Amino acid sequence: MTKIRILPEILSNKIAAGEVVERPASVVKELIENSLDAGSTRILIEIEKGGISLIRISDNGCGMSRDDALLSIERYATSKIYSDEDLFSIHTLGFRGEALPSIASVSRLSIISREPSAESGTEIVMEGGKILKVSDAGAPAGTQITVRKLFFNIPARLKFLKTIRTETGHISDVVSNMALGWPNVHFRLVHDGYAIQNWAASDDHTTRIAEVLGNTLENNLSPVSAKNEDFCISGWISRPDMTRATSQGIHVFVNRRFVRDKMITHALMEGYSGRLMKGQFPTAVLFIAVPFRDVDVNVHPSKQEIRFFRKQQIYEMIVDAVSSCLVHNQKPSWVHSESGETSVISEALAHSEKKHPLPFSGIIKKSLSDTASTYQLPGFSGSKKNPAGQAPLWETAQPENLKAIGQFFDSYILCESGANIVIIDQHAAHERILFEKLADRATGKKLPAQRMLIPETLELNYRQSHILERLIPDLEKYGIEIEPFGKQSFVIKSSPVMLSGNEIKTLITEMVDSALETGIDSNMGKTVEECLKLMACHGAIRANQTLSSSEIAELITEIEACKIPGHCPHGRPTRIKWQRQEIDKLFKRT
Numbered sequence: 332m333t334k335i336r337i338l339p340e341i342l343s344n345k346i347a348a349g350e351v352v353e354r355p356a357s358v359v360k361e362l363i364e365n366s367l368d369a370g371s372t373r374i375l376i377e378i379e380k381g382g383i384s385l386i387r388i389s390d391n392g393c394g395m396s397r398d399d400a401l402l403s404i405e406r407y408a409t410s411k412i413y414s415d416e417d418l419f420s421i422h423t424l425g426f427r428g429e430a431l432p433s434i435a436s437v438s439r440l441s442i443i444s445r446e447p448s449a450e451s452g453t454e455i456v457m458e459g460g461k462i463l464k465v466s467d468a469g470a471p472a473g474t475q476i477t478v479r480k481l482f483f484n485i486p487a488r489l490k491f492l493k494t495i496r497t498e499t500g501h502i503s504d505v506v507s508n509m510a511l512g513w514p515n516v517h518f519r520l521v522h523d524g525y526a527i528q529n530w531a532a533s534d535d536h537t538t539r540i541a542e543v544l545g546n547t548l549e550n551n552l553s554p555v556s557a558k559n560e561d562f563c564i565s566g567w568i569s570r571p572d573m574t575r576a577t578s579q580g581i582h583v584f585v586n587r588r589f590v591r592d593k594m595i596t597h598a599l600m601e602g603y604s605g606r607l608m609k610g611q612f613p614t615a616v617l618f619i620a621v622p623f624r625d626v627d628v629n630v631h632p633s634k635q636e637i638r639f640f641r642k643q644q645i646y647e648m649i650v651d652a653v654s655s656c657l658v659h660n661q662k663p664s665w666v667h668s669e670s671g672e673t674s675v676i677s678e679a680l681a682h683s684e685k686k687h688p689l690p691f692s693g694i695i696k697k698s699l700s701d702t703a704s705t706y707q708l709p710g711f712s713g714s715k716k717n718p719a720g721q722a723p724l725w726e727t728a729q730p731e732n733l734k735a736i737g738q739f740f741d742s743y744i745l746c747e748s749g750a751n752i753v754i755i756d757q758h759a760a761h762e763r764i765l766f767e768k769l770a771d772r773a774t775g776k777k778l779p780a781q782r783m784l785i786p787e788t789l790e791l792n793y794r795q796s797h798i799l800e801r802l803i804p805d806l807e808k809y810g811i812e813i814e815p816f817g818k819q820s821f822v823i824k825s826s827p828v829m830l831s832g833n834e835i836k837t838l839i840t841e842m843v844d845s846a847l848e849t850g851i852d853s854n855m856g857k858t859v860e861e862c863l864k865l866m867a868c869h870g871a872i873r874a875n876q877t878l879s880s881s882e883i884a885e886l887i888t889e890i891e892a893c894k895i896p897g898h899c900p901h902g903r904p905t906r907i908k909w910q911r912q913e914i915d916k917l918f919k920r921t
């Protein structure tokens with residue numbers, strides 16, 4: 332007798348459920364995806380006890396005939412792909428044909444469905460993967476799927492579930508994410524009889540974003556966009572000072588699928604580079620449209636991870652789009668609307684729409700393209716002021732005509748600027764100035780260096796010395812000349828004029844440690860940039876340092892000439908500002 336056996340279908344479905352159905356929220360996600368693929372414009376999600384006792388999703392989509400409904404619960408049964416080729420060009424959210432049978436194998440599941448043209452609907456009831464009943468049922472057009480007793484036959488998974496509040500939280504996140512990506516679909520989430528979310532279909536994407544992410548963001552998000560013939564990026568990003576301590580506020584959709592992708596998050600952060608404090612993340616809603624053939628969505632059973640075939644190009648486009656959005660009045664290079672008729676965003680949307688025609692529904696498709704021209708955030712009537720449709724941002728690259736009043740606390744400089752009072756942090760501002768000067772040298776000639784009268788020696792450990800050896804050629808361009816001297820010892824022969832000689836050892840150790848932390852192999856350019864930030868920090872004037880009036884004047888002229896004058900290279904603000912009106916108000920003059 333052979334030892335190897337083919338598993339019975341119910342058992343293999345249960346195994347698949349282990350991957351697809353992690354918790355109630357995963358059931359909600361799969362069922363909403365099915366409703367969206369079916370072209371629904373209204374989706375009702377009812378749950379009880381955090382989805383543990385009940386999950387019911389009702390939609391007004393294309394429905395299923397009796398035969399289709401019976402097939403839908405078979406493993407690998409799908410209406411979304413038919414051939415090998417289709418697998419490499421997925422247009423829908425689902426395609427693996429395993430969600431319904433997996434869910435059915437670990438719960439009591441019922442399907443009631445009717446196609447709009449059919450006279451009556453069908454009801455199927457299953458428990459633990461076995462069909463208990465198939466019958467005719469009167470039903471509205473669309474599909475209703477009810478899941479009770481989730482994990483009744485997998486006690487280990489049931490035990491693993493968290494409190495009702497936590498599970499409800501996960502479900503609410505899933506619904507929010509879906510809602511962000513599909514503004515023209517009405518989503519309503521009801522928990523134990525109370526509606527906890529209710530978002531009416533809207534033609535204006537920004538209304539949905541404000542509803543889902545909260546009104547405080549309403550005037551603090553700005554549109555980003557970029558496109559070339561293959562890729563299109565559009566969406567909104569938050570001001571650099573509206574940050575969060577986690578990446579939870581970053582919502583990314585690739586061909587309208589919500590995904591978690593480290594590369595995209597990384598690119599977004601890179602676009603903010605130098606404007607965010609360490610450990611802070613922006614809020615962003617990004618839509619990326621790529622040709623279907625350019626992305627592999629079949630990487631993970633829950634389809635939240637994807638793989639791009641032209642990763643680098645997408646990475647660079649996101650970085651550029653985000654950083655040009657953050658620089659005042661800088662138009663993205665691809666804007667070609669001279670007349671001012673077409674907004675950047677509407678173009679991007681049209682592009683994205685071309686890439687992702689919706690599977691069954693003509694209705695959604697129509698309303699989406701209709702929204703294109705109104706695709707603007709409330710409060711940003713930027714298109715009127717700027718023909719490219721790029722809203723004015725917070726950062727001014729224009730000189731502000733700062734007039735210094737004086738230094739106080741030996742750390743700040745008080746200035747008058749038109750109808751504003753501005754306080755400049757002298758260290759942060761000087762750091763920014765030096766960093767930009769250093770960065771300009773990256774391609775140019777060597778930075779003026781000073782030979783050490785007595786060369787300094789530096790002892791490092793094994794890993795550090797390995798890193799420093801690789802940094803030596805780059806550091807030389809910036810005036811830091813180092814020679815290996817024995818296995819783990821080095822001699823520092825010169826240091827840049829901008830640094831006082833006694834700081835050089837600490838600086839080099841800090842550079843090495845930072846390169847160790849970020850991993851030099853992943854990106855040498857990034858490593859060097861971190862080194863420049865450290866050099867700028869060490870070279871900059873400190874707080875508690877008295878400045879002469881000519882030094883103050885020079886600092887102000889130089890900071891005004893910077894490309895990103897508002898933030899130090901680590902992302903701290905270099906200045907704060909009050910309007911005269913606010914001051915007048917405080918003195919009760921108005």
Ligand code: ADP
Binds near residue numbers: 404429474
């Ligand atoms: P997949 O979505 O990967 O195709 P599922 O197991 O999630 O696999 O669903 C199987 C099939 O059942 C789908 O391909 C679709 O044809 C049908 N189906 C599921 N849910 C719905 C729904 N809400 N409305 C219409 N058809 C549905």
Ligand code: MG
Binds near residue numbers: 361428
């Ligand atoms: Mg599915």
